[in-house]
Amino acid sequence: MGKLITVVGNSGTGKTTLTLKLCEVGSFTALFEKNVERPFQKRFNEDLKGFALSNQVDFLLFRAEQEVFVRENDIVGVQDGGLDQDFHVFTKRFRQKGYLEDDEFHLCERLYSALRLFLPLPDLIIRLTAPISILAERMTKRQREIDIEKSEDLVELEKLIEAWLTKDLSVPIIHIDASKDDPSYSTVIDGLVQEIKNKLKIK
Numbered sequence: 120m121g122k123l124i125t126v127v128g129n130s131g132t133g134k135t136t137l138t139l140k141l142c143e144v145g146s147f148t149a150l151f152e153k154n155v156e157r158p159f160q161k162r163f164n165e166d167l168k169g170f171a172l173s174n175q176v177d178f179l180l181f182r183a184e185q186e187v188f189v190r191e192n193d194i195v196g197v198q199d200g201g202l203d204q205d206f207h208v209f210t211k212r213f214r215q216k217g218y219l220e221d222d223e224f225h226l227c228e229r230l231y232s233a234l235r236l237f238l239p240l241p242d243l244i245i246r247l248t249a250p251i252s253i254l255a256e257r258m259t260k261r262q263r264e265i266d267i268e269k270s271e272d273l274v275e276l277e278k279l280i281e282a283w284l285t286k287d288l289s290v291p292i293i294h295i296d297a298s299k300d301d302p303s304y305s306t307v308i309d310g311l312v313q314e315i316k317n318k319l320k321i322k
Contacts (some may be wrong), residue, residue, distance in 0.1 A: 120190050120191075120193075121189040121190050121191070121192050121193060121194045121195065121196060122189070122194075122195045122196070122242045122243075122319050122321065123186060123189045123190070123195075123196050123198070123241045123242050123243075124141070124147070124195065124196065124197045124198070124241060124242065124243045124244075124245060124315065124319075125197075125198045125200065125201035125203065125204065125241045125243075125244050125245070126138050126141070126197060126198065126199050126200070126201075126245045126247065127200060127201065127203075127204045127244055127245070127246055127247070127280065127284075128246060128247030128248060128249075128280070128297065129247075129248075129249070129251075129254055129273055129276050129277050129280060130254065130258060130272070130273065130276065131249070131253075131254035131255075131257035131258050131273075132247035132248065132249050132254065132297040133247060133297050133302065133304070134199040134200060134247060135151065135152070135199045136302065136303065136304065137199075137245070137247065137295070137297075137304050138150075138151065138197050138198070138199040140303060140304050140308050141197050141308070141311070141312065141315070142197055144308050144309065144312050145195070145312040145315065145316070147194070147195040147196065147197045148189070148194045148195065148196045148197065149196075149197055149199075150185040150188075150189070150196050150197060150198045150199075151198075151199055152178075152199055152200055153181075157174070157177055157178065157181065158177060159173045159174040159177050160174060162174075167213075167216075167218045168217070168218050171213050171218035171219045171223070172219060172223040172226065172227070175205070175209070175210050175213065175219070175227050176226075176227065176230060178205050178209075179202060179205055179206060179210075179227065179230055179231055179234065180230075180234075182198070182200075182201055182202035182205055183202055183234045183238060185198060185201075186198075186201075186202060186238050187238070190238070190239070195315075195319065195321060198241075201241065202231070202234065202235075202238075203235075203240075203241070203283065204280070204283075206227065206228070206231040207279060207280075207282075207283035208276060208279045208280055208283065210224065210227050210228075210231075211224075211279050212272065212275060212276060212279060215275065216272075240288060240289065240290050241290055242290070242291075242319055243290065243291055243292075243293065243315060243318055243319060244284070244288075244290050244291070244292045244293070245292075245293045245295060245311075246284065246292050246293065246294050246295065247295050247297040248294065248295070248296060248297060248298070249296070249297040249298035250298055251273050251274055251277065253298050254273050255273060258273070291318055293311070293314060293315075293318075295307065295311070
């Protein structure tokens with residue numbers, strides 16, 4: 120059975136960049152969010168309340184399908200975000216903002232709980248952190264075709280991440296300071312890959 124790593128953190132911490140670098144240096148398999156390719160994402164961007172439910176259901180299922188692929192193959196898969204962050208952070212944030220009604224949120228909650236009943240938690244979480252001021256500056260500079268999160272969401276997203284990760288997940292967490300001016304993670308990548316291999320007991 121394959122091993123699963125999730126790279127989690129607030130918007131602008133560099134989850135996708137680190138995922139790419141880990142897979143390049145560690146010969147792992149990258150499993151990206153691919154938000155532009157998802158069937159409801161553009162419509163959600165244009166009609167937040169109208170397509171929030173269908174978009175979140177699609178993302179939860181898509182992330183679960185990625186996990187199934189990893190577990191059925193002898194690989195180490197690395198997700199940027201992942202099933203748990205999609206539910207505990209983004210689905211909950213969309214409920215806070217009124218994009219999801221309570222009954223719609225509870226439908227997502229039931230789906231997430233059912234998926235986790237049959238899928239084991241990740242083997243390792245890599246947690247990226249950086250001050251909100253730095254993340255806000257990065258968000259103003261990045262250009263994405265679709266970007267649901269806004270700079271004003273960063274504080275609340277961080278609270279949701281903290282609330283989720285302070286629970287007893289029984290999953291080891293590696294903490295990485297993403298505030299340093301090292302956009303390619305060149306100063307930490309070799310040591311991080313070795314630490315991952317040690318924790319997962321792989322060569």
